[in-house]
Amino acid sequence: MFAAPWVCRSCSQLLPRASAQFLRRASTNSHAALPAILLQRARKLATEHAQLSTSLASSYDTKTAKRAGELSGVASALKEWEAAKAALLELEGLLGSDDAELRDLAEDDLEATNSQLDAVARKLSMALTPKHPFTEMPCLIEFRPGPGGLESRFFTDTLFGMYQKYCGRKGYRTRVVKYELSDNAGDASGSAGESPVQEAVLEVQDAGSYEAFRGEAGMHRVQRVPATEKSGRTHTSATAVWVLPSFPDGGAEESSGDFDDPDSDFYINPADVRAETMRARGAGGQHVNKTESAIRLTHLPTGTTVSMQDSRSQQRNREYAWRLLRSRIAQQRREAREELARQLRSSVLSKAQVTRGDKIRTYNYQQDRCTDHRSGVDVHNLPDVLEGGETLDRLMGSVKEWLAETDIQAAIAEEEATTAQAEPKGKRAKK
Numbered sequence: 001m002f003a004a005p006w007v008c009r010s011c012s013q014l015l016p017r018a019s020a021q022f023l024r025r026a027s028t029n030s031h032a033a034l035p036a037i038l039l040q041r042a043r044k045l046a047t048e049h050a051q052l053s054t055s056l057a058s059s060y061d062t063k064t065a066k067r068a069g070e071l072s073g074v075a076s077a078l079k080e081w082e083a084a085k086a087a088l089l090e091l092e093g094l095l096g097s098d099d100a101e102l103r104d105l106a107e108d109d110l111e112a113t114n115s116q117l118d119a120v121a122r123k124l125s126m127a128l129t130p131k132h133p134f135t136e137m138p139c140l141i142e143f144r145p146g147p148g149g150l151e152s153r154f155f156t157d158t159l160f161g162m163y164q165k166y167c168g169r170k171g172y173r174t175r176v177v178k179y180e181l182s183d184n185a186g187d188a189s190g191s192a193g194e195s196p197v198q199e200a201v202l203e204v205q206d207a208g209s210y211e212a213f214r215g216e217a218g219m220h221r222v223q224r225v226p227a228t229e230k231s232g233r234t235h236t237s238a239t240a241v242w243v244l245p246s247f248p249d250g251g252a253e254e255s256s257g258d259f260d261d262p263d264s265d266f267y268i269n270p271a272d273v274r275a276e277t278m279r280a281r282g283a284g285g286q287h288v289n290k291t292e293s294a295i296r297l298t299h300l301p302t303g304t305t306v307s308m309q310d311s312r313s314q315q316r317n318r319e320y321a322w323r324l325l326r327s328r329i330a331q332q333r334r335e336a337r338e339e340l341a342r343q344l345r346s347s348v349l350s351k352a353q354v355t356r357g358d359k360i361r362t363y364n365y366q367q368d369r370c371t372d373h374r375s376g377v378d379v380h381n382l383p384d385v386l387e388g389g390e391t392l393d394r395l396m397g398s399v400k401e402w403l404a405e406t407d408i409q410a411a412i413a414e415e416e417a418t419t420a421q422a423e424p425k426g427k428r429a430k431k
Contacts, residue, residue, distance in 0.1 A: 034081070034121050037415045038128055042078045045128075049075040077124040084117040129407040132211065133265070133334065134245035139210040140177065140327050141243055143200040146219060148237020150196060153182050155222045155363075156239045157194035158386060160202065163216075166388030167204060172212075177201040177320055178310055201324065203246055210245050215399035217243040218360030225365070234366060238359070244327040265330035273325070274298045275318075280309035295321045304328055361395070370395060375402040 034042075049071035052064055091113055094106035143160050145152035160179075167174045178201040204213060221238045229235065261267055280294040294309035295317045306328065308321040362371045363382060370385045371378050375398035384391040 034124065035412055037412060037419065038125060040419075041128055041411075041415050042074055042081075042124055045071050046075040046078045073127040074124070077120065077127045080120040081117070081124045084113065084120050088113050088117055125408045125411075126404060129404075129411045132214070134214075134330075135211045136208055137210045138203065138205050138207060138246040139213055139243055140246045140324065141202045141204065141213060141216070141241065143197065143202075144240045144242075145197065146238035146240045148222075148235065150182075150228075151222075151226045151235055152237035152239055153196035153198065154192075154194040154226075155220075155237055156197040156200065158192065158222075159220055159239050159241065160197060160200045161194075162386050162388050162392070163202060163213075164388070166392055167202075169388055172209060173205040175203045175205060176310075177203050177324065178308065180309075205246075210243065212396075213243045215396065215403050217241055221359050221362045223362065223364045223366070242331070244324075244331045246323065246327055265333045266326045268299065268326055268329055272300050274300060277314065293317060297321045297325050299325060299329060302329065302332065304332070372399055375399050 049068060052068040052071070055061070056064055056068060088110075091106045091110050094102050095110075097103055097106075141163055143156045145156045148155070164174060178199060180198045180200065182196040182198040219238050219240055221236060223234050223236050225232055226235050262269075274297070276296045276298075277292040278294045278296065279292050293312055293314045294307065295314065296305065296307040298305045304325065306321045306325045308317040308324070311317045311320070360373055362373070363385070364370070365382060368380050368382045369378060370380075370382055370391070372395050375395075377395060377398040379385065379391050379394055381389075381391045385395065
């Protein structure tokens with residue numbers, strides 16, 4: 001039975017059977033097609049970039065230059081995409097040629113051109129994705145035990161050590177802001193010698209570390225046999241991890257806004273904060289017992305509370321407490337805006353959004369396995385994960401890919417919602 005002839009969409013010619021089969025297969029395998037809504041947005045922004053560039057050529061303006069710089073990535077990526085798309089259409093046209101040699105050359109180049117188009121399509125999609133406002137900032141990683149009692153406190157210490165070792169291997173500068181043990185655990189230790197951590201905060205001081213670690217926020221679940229388990233049963237417990245924006249001691253970076261600016265996410269009215277001093281608990285000698293060096297700050301509008309006692313200096317504890325409070329409030333404000341945006345857009349982002357209560361990853365000791373439930377990646381060699389090794393790199397890399405896809409879908413959903421709202425009511429009703 002003979003296959004039906006196939007028409008090339010670029011030149012409307014009937015193609016030879018072999019070329020038709022090759023092109024049909026190449027077209028089926030290609031994932032380079034951009035959603036029309038994103039392509040429309042890209043062209044609109046590229047037009048704006050061209051207009052701004054023309055304006056700058058005659059008179060320089062700081063705001064205009066900044067906006068042009070923001071759009072330059074979109075304009076450049078769109079130009080690459082259009083060039084690759086034109087090359088692909090040209091090759092498809094050559095497949096309809098009567099010259100066998102030309103057809104063979106076209107077939108040889110078609111797969112590589114499709115791959116190139118895939119790459120630039122993704123580059124353009126990422127350029128159209130709004131940058132997270134805290135992307136360029138350092139970060140604070142907070143650890144608190146979740147369900148699981150004492151075992152969850154031990155695992156909190158495990159995760160704290162895992163990220164410390166990972167930062168050391170990757171060359172990130174870190175500082176322990178808070179490391180507080182549980183008062184009720186006594187001298188108990190975990191199966192791997194962990195301490196019972198009540199709360200810990202690790203600051204990663206390098207610019208851009210927020211972007212590197214933001215995918216680690218959520219509930220980390222562990223399945224293992226505790227040191228105190230006599231029957232060899234596997235217990236399940238969890239640790240909550242938060243990733244918050246931070247800023248240097250000298251103040252917030254320009255990209256985040258000044259914390260003295262009422263429009264900044266980091267701004268807190270001092271009148272809204274209740275400050276209390278108290279004696280620090282735990283080890284520390286006579287100084288701890290005789291002076292009220294510990295600080296507790298409560299943000300009255302939200303009820304957010306921060307306590308700090310790690311330093312012997314009350315002033316230092318106060319500074320650290322204010323930094324942590326600003327970071328938490330900034331994150332809450334960001335999350336509130338995202339929640340409002342999700343309500344106004346379609347449910348694409350809402351379905352994929354990971355909130356603090358979600359289980360994002362499972363560390364299974366008996367199976368020597370770690371699973372990320374968002375990216376769907378399973379890795380073995382759990383000891384290397386907990387040592388912050390290359391296996392953890394693989395997990396974190398898979399999450400960054402997942403986050404990128406989520407951001408792209410969110411950008412598509414937002415553009416569709418914006419377009420729908422801009423349409424006349426009658427036209428929307430007909431749809």
